[in-house]
Amino acid sequence: MMDGAVLASVAASATAQRAPHSANRLREGLGGRGLGWSEVAERVEAIVQDYVATSQRRSASAPARELWNHIGASFGGGKRLRPQLVWLSYAAFGGDDAESCAAAGAAFEFLHGALVVHDDVIDRDTVRRGRPNIAGTYAARAQARGIGAVEASHLGSSAAIIAGDLLLAASYRILERAASDSSTRTRLLDLLHGAMADAASGELADVLMAHASGTVDEVLEMERLKTAVYSFEAPLRAGAVLAGAIDAEVEAVGRVGSLIGIAYQVIDDVLGTFGDPRQTGKPVTSDLREGKLTVLTAFAGRDPEVAAYLEPPRDGRDDGGPEARGGMTLEDLASGDLASEDPAREDLAREALHRAGADGYALNLAHSLVTEALDEARRCDLPAPLRSELTRLCNHVLHRER
Numbered sequence: 001m002m003d004g005a006v007l008a009s010v011a012a013s014a015t016a017q018r019a020p021h022s023a024n025r026l027r028e029g030l031g032g033r034g035l036g037w038s039e040v041a042e043r044v045e046a047i048v049q050d051y052v053a054t055s056q057r058r059s060a061s062a063p064a065r066e067l068w069n070h071i072g073a074s075f076g077g078g079k080r081l082r083p084q085l086v087w088l089s090y091a092a093f094g095g096d097d098a099e100s101c102a103a104a105g106a107a108f109e110f111l112h113g114a115l116v117v118h119d120d121v122i123d124r125d126t127v128r129r130g131r132p133n134i135a136g137t138y139a140a141r142a143q144a145r146g147i148g149a150v151e152a153s154h155l156g157s158s159a160a161i162i163a164g165d166l167l168l169a170a171s172y173r174i175l176e177r178a179a180s181d182s183s184t185r186t187r188l189l190d191l192l193h194g195a196m197a198d199a200a201s202g203e204l205a206d207v208l209m210a211h212a213s214g215t216v217d218e219v220l221e222m223e224r225l226k227t228a229v230y231s232f233e234a235p236l237r238a239g240a241v242l243a244g245a246i247d248a249e250v251e252a253v254g255r256v257g258s259l260i261g262i263a264y265q266v267i268d269d270v271l272g273t274f275g276d277p278r279q280t281g282k283p284v285t286s287d288l289r290e291g292k293l294t295v296l297t298a299f300a301g302r303d304p305e306v307a308a309y310l311e312p313p314r315d316g317r318d319d320g321g322p323e324a325r326g327g328m329t330l331e332d333l334a335s336g337d338l339a340s341e342d343p344a345r346e347d348l349a350r351e352a353l354h355r356a357g358a359d360g361y362a363l364n365l366a367h368s369l370v371t372e373a374l375d376e377a378r379r380c381d382l383p384a385p386l387r388s389e390l391t392r393l394c395n396h397v398l399h400r401e402r
Contacts, residue, residue: 228261
């Protein structure tokens, strides 16, 4: 079990931002031998850059080429978690082809890019990693040309949806390069398609749960579908499939990945409300502003003080039509009902959640999930080097800042 000190660790630990694997292990491979991450990482970057550059060059118009330029810029600075997980599993089960591993990893990175772009549109977020995302970039430029905030926001969202569609197509194109035999290629494509379909189901559940009541178990299932499958379970499965692991091993590593992924998202809920926006790159008002049902609000929602801050937006918030909204800025549009009523309202909501014990409950839950994941890895006798790296990954998940 975890105590309140863990919250301080999540919020303040400088080491939490480091990748879950040390430089030496990344160079040398699992257990000091075999295929190293650094070799695969170089190929992942090369595949991503080459695909973006080729797509930009082949685009039929200048606006399309510019959009690919923004897409390429959006890939900078990421941790490449999903390609790392593909490599972890692939190397642990004896895979040694850096190009195949990198192609599979890059495919999940493109899928991640697509889902993030679309998620930002759904959440009406215009900032990612502390700078304007694709929607925010196009919206700001439109408003600078004198276009009203509502129409500028729509323009930005439209461009982002198109970018996400291009990235979804890219993920399939790239994954086809990962395996030469049709049977393995089909299994990998099925994994990718299943992960995308689950993410869509989870995203829909997330949208429909907004400003609604629900249980913690319902939130955890939504988070499993929305994030854990494509970010953890499927990449680990893909690496195992690509390396030729038996079905039981593929299933086992997938179950472990699912548990770690849910824990990751639980911590994301904590950071989304209590984190440092300078580290997370997103405003801490985002989840509260959208009325999202998270582990925090599902746990504490029956507390009268918390419930008072989780009421749905007023009917007719946009009464008056476009003309009445003509003087609004993009910041006004993004602020939503919670912030528009009272600039300090989100702070009061966070304080109420803390007093109800929501943050402590979520941190304890995340700890229990990673403990279960590591117990499962041992029970299924996954390769020892893989278990060791998964332990490091779990520590990173629990103590990350962003």
